[in-house]
Amino acid sequence: MVLRLSTLFLRTLREDPVDAEVASHKLLVRAGYIRRAAPGIYSWLPLGLKVLAKVEAIVREEMNAIGAQEVHFPALLPREPYEATNRWTEYGEGLFRLKDRKEADYLLAPTHEEMFTLLVKDLYSSYKDLPVCLYQIQTKYRDEARPRAGLLRGREFIMKDSYSFDIDDAGLDASYAAHREAYLRIFERLGLEVIPVKATAGAMGGSKSEEFLHPTEVGEDTFVRSAGGYAANVEAVTTVAPPEIDFTDAPPAEVKDTPDTPTIETLVACANDIAPRDGEPWTAADTLKNVVLAATLPTGERHIVIIGVPGDRAVDLKRVEANIGGFLPVGGEVAIEAASEEDLKKHPGLVKGYIGPGESLDAAVLGTEGKTGLLYLVDPRVVSGTSWITGANLEGKHVFGLVAGRDFAWDGVIESVEVRAGDEAPDGSGPLEAARGIEMGHIFQLGRKYAEALGLQVLDANGKLTTVTMGSYGVGVTRAVAALAESNHDGKGLVWPRNVAPADVHIVATGKGTEIFEAAAELAAGLEAAGLEVIYDDRPKVSPGVKFGDAELIGVPTIVVVGRGLADGVVEVKDRATGEAGNIPLEAAVAHVAALAGK
Amino acid sequence: MVLRLSTLFLRTLREDPVDAEVASHKLLVRAGYIRRAAPGIYSWLPLGLKVLAKVEAIVREEMNAIGAQEVHFPALLPREPYEATNRWTEYGEGLFRLKDRKEADYLLAPTHEEMFTLLVKDLYSSYKDLPVCLYQIQTKYRDEARPRAGLLRGREFIMKDSYSFDIDDAGLDASYAAHREAYLRIFERLGLEVIPVKATAGAMGGSKSEEFLHPTEVGEDTFVRSAGGYAANVEAVTTVAPPEIDFTDAPPAEVKDTPDTPTIETLVACANDIAPRDGEPWTAADTLKNVVLAATLPTGERHIVIIGVPGDRAVDLKRVEANIGGFLPVGGEVAIEAASEEDLKKHPGLVKGYIGPGESLDAAVLGTEGKTGLLYLVDPRVVSGTSWITGANLEGKHVFGLVAGRDFAWDGVIESVEVRAGDEAPDGSGPLEAARGIEMGHIFQLGRKYAEALGLQVLDANGKLTTVTMGSYGVGVTRAVAALAESNHDGKGLVWPRNVAPADVHIVATGKGTEIFEAAAELAAGLEAAGLEVIYDDRPKVSPGVKFGDAELIGVPTIVVVGRGLADGVVEVKDRATGEAGNIPLEAAVAHVAALAGK
Incomplete structure (x- = not known):
């Protein structure tokens, strides 16, 4: 049917909508593709719906091509399955929760791991039934703290989400690889450049995970890449640890008076003054800075964590948030901030500006064997045998030559400091550069977390009950429309690739x-x-x-x-x-x- | 792609699901088309999704054929537009309400009149833009008190809803007629027998309205039809009022002692005993029964209403609910029940078993001029000049020969009594018979109610602002799948019409x-x-x-x-x-x- 503009439900606008900051948002509204219904919630007009249908069709074809089968779940779901996996709590404020007329708890689903797991449990019982991969193209809900940029970060949006079910790890690897290939084909057909980057699993749990980022200045995700082809979400970049050092002949640590040196800068100046090093002066990289953080769990509980990092590096709170999960008693989304004065008062052993981990010294307070019992984590650069200038837990005093593994211990190693342009890629493929992108897709190896929580087991070839291993895979469908508009426009308006043009x-x-x-x-x-x-x-x-x-x-x-x-x-x-x-x-x-x- | 049962995500069941009462629910679950996720909320498996897609495609084609344009609105909507039309309150418990993280009120939309009205207001400003008809095929939410029969009455379900916008009544008539024809074609193509029946507008407001009922024993809607082609929802059946009677020569009313006659049966026996009529004995039809009801408004307010009906007819509470709207101070869904003892105690003038409207007598209490000020409505058979035996508002006393329009008045006429098989069709097309059906579609002439509430005006040909007149039209898409299963099965399973078979x-x-x-x-x-x-x-x-x-x-x-x-x-x-x-x-x-x- 020819769309005649004399009757098409369309009015183009000359002015940008007042709340629009990015080009895709401005142009999709001005050209009559979408209209805002509420913050982060949009209506689709006839032209927009045509683009959306084309994106959906491409996604559907490629999912069918890898043998995934389409189903459709409700958006309104009961609390119980999400309670079983603890996500009812872990999702925090990002989950829309409601009650029905009988006061039963419901949610608007942000993703459907639980429901797919239960459905496969309901239907399947044998390894012969596996592998199976199911998907849906469905409306999802997340109560974003800051919905922004039109369709780029909405509160009601369409996702293609799929879930693979395999009997063993090799099967999961194959399902994951099939999705990875399908996603690359989808984005190629859409005409949308994406870079698969290593990612952390975040609140989803699981192990291996990659994001498909569309590089653009308006993206919310920062990632790094090397000329040699390495790419990772900043949260997921790993640091190559230096080799351990034999400390047999290292001189003993020594506490020195360092009055008025509560900062790294004053400490380095003082060290060069009172105990200059042969050959080259002390730098911030020779000091061990101990940063006190507060982690708020989804349950509301507040935990104090101290992280020891080289003094020339700043802690990146987002990297801490992404990587601290395994060290805390509860999973889910953790909010990290600098500890408050009040937090510090509860631990008088921590002398602000002079905190250190030295357990061989009188003032030792930190680490697994430390006196406070506080969680003490270190940067990967803090390996056994490295020697540091650090706080002595006494006002105006630091300890020199404190050797890791000899003089102090730690509870774990965490990626927590800022990644800098120029840092080496962990795979040796050259220096890293920073870029911004929009997350267009995400693939996860979930492993057995959900299957265990919900009891999804099948009989294996020997007749023994075995827990199924799962993958979870998502493509932002409405977001793809926005990303396409973002990367295909000029001063006059939108410039659709032919595959998705209305x-x-x-x-x-x-x-x-x-x-x-x-x-x-x-x-x-x-x-x-x-x-x-x-x-x-x-x-x-x-x-x-x-x-x-x-x-x-x-x-x-x-x-x-x-x-x-x-x-x-x-x-x-x-x-x-x-x-x-x-x-x-x-x-x-x-x-x-x-x-x-x-x- | 050939669907191979060795890999298709499907398990048929031998047993009916325990919660299933109707054949469509049993068979759609047993044959692996749907699965229950929560009460009234279902997941669609691969075969079910294929049937659903075919139904949607037929609906879409027929809507496009009448020039309707497809759009898509969110399900999660802000309170404000529904507040402006009062439906936020009027919907009562049937509306899923929730709050976002900023404590702003939202709802899951049951229908979208408000949003379409606002969208047209946003884009259009002139009579030249009209008519326009917009539709969507979209997921809707209603918190049904008793979700039942699988997909037949769900809490999350898919509807095609469309909305017409016209400058004048003739335009609305044309839009309404186009929808009526399109609906008949849709159901014909689906292979689903439907009967268009006259309906009341219910909570939607508006005037002309028809339901498309699929006749089946498992339907929740009772309707009546005549051999001559009349069909109406029971709520919408109208009674042919008898002609008025000249009461000039009617004898005056007289209060008589009728001890122990609190029921119609005892009253008739007593009347024939103490004041027998010449020719034929008194029957229940000669008495005026005054039924005291309590109406609970969506606001929670409780109003007492008294309805006077011939003593041989029972009051049908659903008919009262459907027709009482115009007599109450607030619109929306009203719950009607018999008044409680407590309600009656608040009105000591009402003597249980002896209630009557006679305002010319000492005990007169009812009607517009009555002493209680209570709302008094009557059946259409109570026309001026009819003479009744009815309560005298005194224990053990009734009044004989009380003439309507002479001895008592009323606040309004209401269709409130049961419709009986054998009653004459209002169009004279023969006696009515009762049948049951499922509401598959509904078309409404909304008129200007929503446009007025939300300020949708356009300039007319004379440059004057004119309020637009609207129609609203719905087809239950998921319900159609259930109705098709209901009417196409045998003892062995489902028997799909070819147009919708998976x-x-x-x-x-x-x-x-x-x-x-x-x-x-x-x-x-x-x-x-x-x-x-x-x-x-x-x-x-x-x-x-x-x-x-x-x-x-x-x-x-x-x-x-x-x-x-x-x-x-x-x-x-x-x-x-x-x-x-x-x-x-x-x-x-x-x-x-x-x-x-x-x-």
Whole structure:
């Protein structure tokens, strides 16, 4: 059906919506694809729905191609399954919760691991039934603290989520690899550049995980990459630990007076003053800075954590949040912040500005054997045998030559400091550079966490009950529309890739003669008969300038102008992306435009 | 893609689910189309999703055919628009309400009148923009008090809802008529018998309204029809009022002692005893029964209402609920019940068993001029000049010859009594008979209620602001799947009409020879190449009996058995609906089955 602008439910806007900050948001609203219904919640108008349907179709085809089977779950779900996996609590404020008329607890599902696990448990019982991979394209809900950038971070959005079920790790690896390939094909067909980057599993649990990031300045995710091909989410970058050092001949540690040195800078100056090193002066990298943090668990509980890092590195709270999970008593999303004065008062052994881990000294307070019992973690650079200048837990005193593994211990090693441009990639592929991106997809090896929590077991080949291993995989479908708009626009409007454009061709009739409108209508009908999707601007009293402006704003790949040239038997065919235009004889226009559209 | 049962995510069940009462619910679960996730909330498995998609496609085509344009609104919506129309309150407990992390009120939308009205207001401003009709196929939420019968009355369900916007009543009539025709085509294509019946507008407001009921014993809606073609929802049946009677010469009313006559039966016996009528004895129809009811408004307020009806008729509370709206101070869903002893105690003028409206008598208490100020409504049969025996508001006393319009007044006329089989149709088309049905669709002339509440005005041809008039139209999409299953099954399982079947043909390979499975696989591929959708039961170790049982339970229109006959070069082709079967040469099977499927 030709979309005639005289009747199409569409009004383009000249002004950007006041709440819009990024180009995709501005243009999708101005060109009449979406409208805001509430913060982070959008309605889809006819043109937007067409783009969305095309994105969905590509996702569906590629999921079917790897043998995934489509199902559809409710969005409104009972609390119990999410209670069993603790996600009812762990999701914190990000979960929309509600009660029904009988006061039973429900939620609007942010993802469906629990439900898919229970469904497979309901239907399947033998290793012969596996592997199976199920997916849905479905509306999801997350009560984002800061919904932003239109469709890029919404509170109601469409995701393709799939779940694989395998009997063993090799099966999970294969399911994961199949999804990885399918995702690369999906984004290639969408015309959306993505970089698969190593990621942390976050609140989902599980082990291996990669994000598919679309590189763009407006992205919320920071990642790093090397020229040699390494790419990782900043949270997931690993540090290459230096080799351990034999400390047999290391001199003993010594406490020195270092008055008024509560900062690394003052400490380094003082050290170079009172105990200069042969050869080269002390630098911040020679000091061990002990940062006191407070971790708020999903349960509301507050835990104090101290992290020892080289003094030349700042702690990155997001990296701490992503990696601290395994060290805390409860899973789920943890909020990390600097400890408050109040937190510190509860631990008088911690002398602000002079905190240190030295357990061989009188003032030893930290670490597994320390007196406070506080959790003490260190940066991967703190390996056995390394020697540090650090706090002595006495006002105005530091200890020099404190040797890791000899003079102090730690409860664990954590990736916690900022990743810097120029740091070496962990795989030796060169220095890292920082970039920003939008998370378009995410694949996880969940392992057996959900299957264990919900009792999904099948009989193996020996008749023994075995817990199934799972993967979870997501593509942001509505977000893909936004990312496509973000990466395909110019000063005049949207410039859709042909695979997802709301139509193949946009015919503009300009002039007053009925012969122009008749020729344009005939051309529209001819193109439709040739299998193209056609927008036809048949508005009788709208100026050519407004029509051209709307055509460029809407952004269909090919624009055909039926106007003055008609007297000479030609129409103008214009490429929206390049702006190239040329006249084509009217009678050849259908074949010409159909060829452009690959029809 | 051929659906192979060796890998299809499907397990048929031998037992009915314990909570299932109706055939569609039992069979859709047993045949692996849906699974229950929570009360009234279902997940769709692969076969179910295929049926659902076919129903959606038919609905979409017919909506597009009348020029309706597809959009898509969120399910999660802010309170404000629903506050403006008062539906936030009027919906009562049927609305799922929730708060976001900022404590702002949201709802899960049961229908979208408000949002469509606001969207048209946002985009359009002139009569030239109208008419416009918009629709969506979208997930809706209603917190039903008694979710039942599987998909027939769910709490999360899919509806096609559309909304028409016209400048005048003639336009609305045309939009309404176009929908009516489209709905009849949709249900015809679905193979679902429906009867359009006159309906009340209920909580939606508005005037003209029809329901499309699918007649079935398991339906929740009672309706009546006449042989002459009249059909109406019981709530909407109108009574033909008798002609008014000249009361000039009517004798005056007289209070008589009628001890121990609190019921109609005892009253009639007493009347025939103490004041027998010439010619024929008094009957219940000569008495006026005054029924005291309590109406609970959506606000929680409780109002007392008294309805005067002929003593031979019982009050039907559902009819009262449907028709009392205009008489109460607040719109929305009203719950009606018999007044309690407590209610009555608050009005000591009401003497139980002896209540009456006679305002010309000392004890007059009811009606617009009555002493109690209580709302007094009457049945349409109570017209001016009719004479009644009714309560005198004194213990043991009734009044005889109380004439309507002379001796008592009323605040309004209401359809409130039971409709009986045998009652005359209001259009004179013969006696009514009762039937049950499922509401499959509903069309409303909303008029200007929503446009007024939300300020949807456009400039008319004279440049004057005019309020737009609206229609609202719904089809239950998930419910249609259930109704189709309900009306298309037999003792062995489902029997899908071809238009909505999950596949065209179900191939069963029986036997152990590899040649059988090779021939069946080749046939499946051939049928798929011919454009058919194919289920192929390729399970190697499943008995023929189980395979046949599953094929009949799943209910695809054509079943092809590749088995013993193969030695003679034939396969068996069986019609699921009629059970007719015959052998067809293997080489002719593709053409034969394709022809059956209309391909």
